[in-house]
Amino acid sequence: MIKNRIRLLPVLLLAVWVLAGCGHQVASADKASDGRLQVVTTLFPQYDFARQIGGDHADVSLVLLPGMESHMYDPTPGDMIRISEADMFIYTGAEMEPWAQELADSVDMSKVKVVDASSGVSMMKEEDEEHEHAEAEEDSAHAAEDSHDHGSHHHEHTYDPHIWLDMQNAIQMVKNIEDAFCEADPANAETYKANAEAYIEKLEALDSELKSITAGGNRRDVVFGGRFAYGYFIHGYGLEYESVYDSCSADTEPSMAQMANVINYMKEHHVKYILYEELSTPNVARAIADATGAQMLMFSTCHNVTKDEFESGVTFIDLMQQNADTLKKALE
Template sequence: MKKIMVGLLVLVLLVGCSPGTQSPASDKTLVITTLFPQYDFARVIGGEEIDLRLLLPPGTEPHQFEPKPQDVASISEADVFLYTGDVMEPWVEGILSSAKPALVKDVSEGVTLLKTREDHDDHDHHEEEHDDHEEGHDDHDEEHGDHEEHAHDHGGVDPHIWTSLENARIMAKNVLDALVEADPAHEELFRSRWEAYDQELLALDEEYISVISELPNKTLLYGGHFAFGYLAERYGLTHRSPYAGYSTNAEPTPVEMAKLIDALKETHSTTLYFEELTDPRVAQAIADETGAQLVLLHGAHNLSPEEAEQGLTYMQIMKDNLDKLRKGLQ
């Protein structure tokens, strides 16, 4: 790890000294984000007044992301660096020991974290155990001393906070606070955009509550690494997945796959949801066994190249997810 960091520092120095390698100077606030949700929140709130960049290239699965030297250089130059928290991005702590953006904001501040399913004996219930934010980060620090050894283990805490609209509102407010601190001259404009967007998030949150409360089937059957713990908790769904936890290295056991097949039959479900940006081979195998229809439930971690080209937004993803839940949980 030390050799890597030395190499990164050398490259940062080279970038700073080489003519023609830096972006043209701009009066706009440079905002670097790690994941798509806060990128999109910053896009809405910051508008044309900021220079906004997303570290993740389109199509990149974020749990497998490793920052490149040029990413470190970009973070070093940032006026604002927005990340999702140490649980989702354990590499950030090491990067910030050398990269020094002007302002760093953990957009998960104020969010109550959930423990993962692997911490429970009963995998059927949506009532996941809660951790307050500070305790969740303490647990993570104890289990993630070396990022290279624990690259994608989330320390027993669910990092996918943005799948709840209630949490998305907290994240968007954190983005607002960071932008205002970095660029107080545009506070009124940023705040007016945030107020309008917050009302949109609130309205969609209320629509989720209304629609899901009326669904006859409230068991969400998912054939991938389950990223919707916060959605299930917020909107009263139970869920089943053959995976325990969120490690991308995890593999489902035959027993867990059999349980999901049984759940499809017991609930008379015809829909099996799967995740974006990964090979849905497990979900496909279960669908082949049961005749269930595979439906993408988008976790909004990142966009595919095609989605990025189309300009897909967080709100569009969440509205589409609600429509798929409405149709699939009958």
Template sequence: MSSMNRKKRIGLALLFSILLIVVVGCGSQEDAQPKSDKLTVVTTFYPMYDFTKNVAGDNADVTLLLEAGTDTHGYEPSAKEVAAISEADVFIYNSEEMEVWVSSVLESIDTENTVVVNASEGISLLESTEEHSEHEAAGDDHEVDPHIWLDPILAKEEVNNIKAGLIAADQENEETYETNATAYTEKLETLNQEFETAFKGATKRTFVTQHAAFAYLANRYDLEQVSIAGISTEEEPSPAKLAELQDYVKENDIKYIYYAETSSSKIAETLANETDAELEVLNPIEGITTEDQEKGIDYIQLMKNNLAALEKSIQ
């Protein structure tokens, strides 16, 4: 071996040794840093995030996977997001019927280190009444309706499931989680009573909406949801279905057609234009912008907005 090559190899070995010392040294410094006592909690979409924040209070760093405007039904997590789930103390989702990707992700999660919370645990889901389109036949078929959070009473059950998950991960703060959950479920009960009072004695109990997300709400308060499309935000009605709905709206003197701001209102606009009805927002609360959150708008406020909107139809 030449003297030059020997010197080069010695030089490289010395360089790697220096790098190793630097990396180990940095790691030691990082290890020396005090770790946060807060739980790390990953939630899927907005209602799960809001419910969890209300129960966890200051005891957890809660993050949200799906930002506002993301199609909840068609979402697939990135590798980075899957890594965030696997590194979290707690992972909270609504149901495998809503977040259809969860079952495959859970196969790679070590449940010894991450508490997994199915917020719909113990809740009976309603069967879907939608007519299946070609789009759904390709794999977005909903046999049951996953929008349980739009019923304040079922939202209370989800909150209690979330509370149990947080306690399982952090028993030291059990009392705080119990107290926070009780306070929040009392707010949900007040919300429920507002809906009950508003619709008590109503003789006109039907509403027409583009997105079939409100079956649980309708079921809770003895209302009838008539949907233009199905549960999937991407589904569109056939021309025959749209013509049938036009006749229905005219014959039943329907004054308002509801749509969600987070999805296209094209079909609702078409139906409204053909029947001289007005457009009104009915929010499935699948996402909320950071700007609205900063204004103090949350799940309960959006549900109150929905109540005010529905009162225009339910009389």
């Protein structure tokens, strides 16, 4: 999927040049007459971080339409023009959005402050997550009878981009965005610093709550029946997991053997809940729930929100608080 998108980039970039050369204007990209920073972001976490930090001094927008699955997103010529005309462009990093770096290298971005929100974050390779998964299985009481076979699944040596699900990583992202705001608009730096500090305090409190929930739970394992994007969360909060999917790739579907393995695990370990991701049709999770009698619980990856949530002003903290409540229930 990513390779196909990269092949389309030259065509999209040519369209950007043509439209820009013809004086094409995108209304949402026009500089604000009131002097506010025009900030464009790719995913909901950095969108919310930026608006919390920028406050009244920034006009923050999200290129990903509410309700859209981020892994299926392709930038349009209009998106690229909007980005190239902004004061600041914040993206997650090359692993999540390889097109963003290509855009920065190919279009005139000399007047745009480009911010890689993942800077300074220790990235996890997806195969490392699978290794931890395998170790957790070996340590379980029923390891000798465990029929899971993860050796047949091969992944490219890529990094898991869902860094924001560990609150310590989210804090680093906030600091990166804070620094960018202060550099872009020194006159309001003190405001940005104060806003970031207040927001980081909320993230620290949420981090402590999640650790407390894990420590106080009756179990340490959770089962995912949807695309797996939770490696940082699992690692950050000392959990073990089972998943019918090995990654969040939309190009793979679980085999009957994988389904059977998860169903058997849930029955053997008396797992009462199965988690699935937002903005998806949870057919696999539903099938497993039907086979085990488990209850389905939505656990957000926070990459995007629904149209109603966006219009109501939902925040990253709101989504993660919902996740905390879900985790508490899942660990009963």
